[in-house]
């Protein structure tokens with residue numbers, strides 16, 4: 030049955046037909062628009078998330094914000110501002126006119142002028158060109174910081190959409206143009222001095238200066254450390270260095286794609302999120318894929334056994350062969366020998382996805398307080414005033430779990446970059462957002478909110494095998510985390526509940 034045409038909001042819409050704390054879809058000219066209501070206040074906004082074009086109509090309205098069902102970006106419905114990453118660009122906002130019991134959507138509203146920040150460091154240096162660094166630079170400019178921003182990155186590519194590197198881009202279904210987090214002109218337009226292929230060698234916190242490996246130095250008024258994490262590198266007896274590949278950067282991904290082009294069989298070490306996503310993407314490229322990992326079920330340490338088993342089943346249905354409870358012992362030409370005696374012949378290349386380690390060498394050298402990562406307070410400030418840390422390397426006090434935690438999630442890295450930026454400008458905003466990540470396996474996506482390193486009870490609601498379920502992880506009766514499959518809105522609701530914004 031064909032979809033009924035969207036109502037034209039320029040012709041008016043009955044106020045009573047706009048759900049309170051919900052939205053209704055329509056259009057203005059060619060633009061898809063949502064009308065939302067909170068009591069007597071009516072909002073008209075663009076219908077799609079600016080991150081991956083997710084359908085906001087299927088998201089969640091919380092107060093005067095709307096959250097995207099796909100990757101939990103959050104927008105103000107009053108201003109269109111992207112309040113929380115992963116969206117970095119605003120949605121459109123439209124003026125609304127009330128006439129009697131109807132509302133009429135008018136033209137697009139101009140962006141609000143930028144405020145002057147309470148504090149304005151003389152200069153800001155960001156070490157790291159990943160999502161945390163980029164989101165910080167972006168937030169500094171959005172909050173009216175006019176001083177110099179320098180972003181120093183050891184990567185050869187500008188800040189990249191790393192999650193896509195194990196998913197569509199590796200599978201061959203996304204263009205390389207999807208990968209940069211910001212377009213070509215962004216850095217020049219925003220006067221952000223992005224310096225690529227550049228490694229910072231040391232930080233002098235007394236002199237407030239970073240020193241590059243190439244001898245150059247930069248003074249800073251405030252500093253953000255966002256050096257992220259590096260993949261753990263394995264050496265496998267018998268394997269030539271170039272036959273074991275790792276995945277962190279666009280260059281790493283292109284190296285895997287180049288090897289896949291002429292390969293028939295790949296072996297993935299590690300049944301973690303990245304290992305499994307790589308397996309899925311290589312299957313999409315029609316390679317024969319074997320996964321070797323020591324655990325008994327993939328992902329059981331993070332998602333528990335049942336959900337891990339379901340995801341394993343999805344991969345097996347797509348033709349992945351698992352060798353669990355085993356490790357790679359050695360490589361003999363193209364034959365891989367496992368610890369349980371199994372041999373896998375004709376392996377063209379290996380991808381190792383065996384975890385990452387936070388890149389903390391600089392922080393250690395600078396004398397910052399460490400705690401299995403860089404220790405930060407609720408404002409993401411390190412033990413050194415004026416030096417902040419965000420992203421994969423930072424361990425922060427998480428009010429939801431009551432623990433000091435460090436995670437390796439894209440959205441958390443960006444949101445911490447945003448919070449650190451605001452705090453550099455004196456806005457004193459504690460980072461108290463609920464951690465969120467997603468992982469994609471073929472057409473099955475797992476959304477996860479919260480943080481549970483251990484749990485004493487797991488409840489599964491719904492149909493695991495039917496890929497329509499909510500899995501709740503509890504400790505002492507308290508909900509620590511919720512994973513969902515096929516229930517995007519339930520994931521948003523769980524997040525809002527953990528924030529205390531939903532009953």
Ligand SMILES: Cc1cc2nc3c(=O)[nH]c(=O)nc-3n(C[C@H](O)[C@H](O)[C@H](O)COP(=O)(O)OP(=O)(O)OC[C@H]3O[C@@H](n4cnc5c(N)ncnc54)[C@H](O)[C@@H]3O)c2cc1C
Pocket residue numbers: 156157158159160161162181182183184191192193194195227228229230255256257258259276277278303388391419420421422436437438439440442465466467468469
């Ligand atoms: C293939 C892949 C898929 C992923 N998929 C997901 C997913 O689906 N969902 C999810 O939530 N997360 C995912 N992640 C994790 C997510 O990408 C990371 O959590 C995120 O990138 C961390 O951001 P960051 O800015 O802290 O660090 P990074 O992205 O690691 O960036 C660190 C930056 O610091 C630079 N750097 C390091 N040392 C120096 C130095 N001394 N001098 C100068 N620069 C330096 C690096 O060059 C880099 O630019 C994925 C990661 C990868 C690699």
